[in-house]
Amino acid sequence: MEVLSSLSSFINLHQSEARPIVLVTSGGTSVPLEKNMVRSLENFSTGSRGSCSAEHFLAKGYAVVFLYRPGSLLPFLRMISSEYGGLGEITPRLASTLAASFGEEAGGSFDLPSFVDPVKEFERANNKTMFLLDYKSVTQYLELFEEICKLLDACGRQAMVYAASAVSDFYIPEEKMAQHKIQSGEAGNGVNEDGCLNLKLYPVPKKLGSIGEWCSKAFVVSFKLETDTNILQRKSLRAIDKYKVNAVVGNILSTRKKTCMLYTGEDRDGLTLKTSGGKILEEEIIAVLVDMHFQHISEGGGAEVFR
Numbered sequence: 001m002e003v004l005s006s007l008s009s010f011i012n013l014h015q016s017e018a019r020p021i022v023l024v025t026s027g028g029t030s031v032p033l034e035k036n037m038v039r040s041l042e043n044f045s046t047g048s049r050g051s052c053s054a055e056h057f058l059a060k061g062y063a064v065v066f067l068y069r070p071g072s073l074l075p076f077l078r079m080i081s082s083e084y085g086g087l088g089e090i091t092p093r094l095a096s097t098l099a100a101s102f103g104e105e106a107g108g109s110f111d112l113p114s115f116v117d118p119v120k121e122f123e124r125a126n127n128k129t130m131f132l133l134d135y136k137s138v139t140q141y142l143e144l145f146e147e148i149c150k151l152l153d154a155c156g157r158q159a160m161v162y163a164a165s166a167v168s169d170f171y172i173p174e175e176k177m178a179q180h181k182i183q184s185g186e187a188g189n190g191v192n193e194d195g196c197l198n199l200k201l202y203p204v205p206k207k208l209g210s211i212g213e214w215c216s217k218a219f220v221v222s223f224k225l226e227t228d229t230n231i232l233q234r235k236s237l238r239a240i241d242k243y244k245v246n247a248v249v250g251n252i253l254s255t256r257k258k259t260c261m262l263y264t265g266e267d268r269d270g271l272t273l274k275t276s277g278g279k280i281l282e283e284e285i286i287a288v289l290v291d292m293h294f295q296h297i298s299e300g301g302g303a304e305v306f307r
């Protein structure tokens with residue numbers, strides 16, 4: 001895949017400059033019900049967590065590989081996509097067009113909208129310290145996630161994986177999927193005589209546990225999303241024990257923007273992180289994780305890193 005060879009050059013460049021590098025995954029996966037897809041099952045994620053986090057990693061001197069779902073929020077551009085709804089989805093390409101039309105050269109002839117700065121910030125990072133890749137289906141997500149992790153192996157302990165995407169636990173494997181739109185009122189493809197559709201969803205192969213094989217020295221952070229507070233800690237700790245990730249950020253859907261828990265093997269009670277003093281939650285999360293990552297780097301003999 002061409003994009004992976006460009007990504008490999010991006011990773012090697014930052015690795016040679018001793019810059020820490022993070023894979024941030026963002027947005028929710030789609031599970032198609034048909035090969036010629038008309039319907040799908042979606043995992044909820046606006047991309048706010050991933051895109052805000054990417055901005056804070058960049059601010060801390062990291063190079064960022066941003067794996068996202070098109071239509072979900074992008075770093076910097078998130079600030080304008082809802083404000084300026086008429087634009088619809090702000091794609092990287094549209095951002096370049098906006099930067100060209102509203103940039104300094106064009107200044108004066110327009111009543112400059114407040115979104116010029118986010119566009120400039122995006123442009124400044126894109127393809128220099130930030131590399132974008134996108135996915136749609138859960139299968140595409142998992143394939144790219146694996147390939148990117150393998151490339152990050154070259155960075156040893158300087159790499160971090162920050163898996164904030166909402167990834168489906170269930171899917172329909174290609175060979176079990178209907179070819180065409182599932183018909184209502186006709187038995188077949190799971191539609192029974194009563195007209196009800198019975199879907200059989202298969203478990204998605206769990207990849208978190210394999211990260212250790214792909215980039216064995218990376219610092220790995222996964223996310224746990226729940227709607228029931230009573231099971232958040234148990235489920236988060238299970239991810240640490242089962243998949244051997246370094247840290248799990250546990251959050252509850254309704255309060256996710258204000259507070260989350262950070263669990264590690266050493267801190268099983270968890271650290272409560274909250275928004276404070278006008279800071280967004282991602283700033284708190286990234287500050288703590290960057291400290292932990294630098295500790296992880298120094299435990300490995302401490303390559304010189306630019307911070």
Ligand code: 9Z3
Pocket residue numbers: 027044045046047048049050163164165166167168222223224225226251253256
């Ligand atoms: C998260 O928990 C993210 O924090 C959110 C962010 C998706 C809630 P938004 O994009 O929301 O800012 O609107 N992500 C991980 C969700 C997930 O699917 N985790 C899996 C699970 O809980 C483990 S990989 O089973």
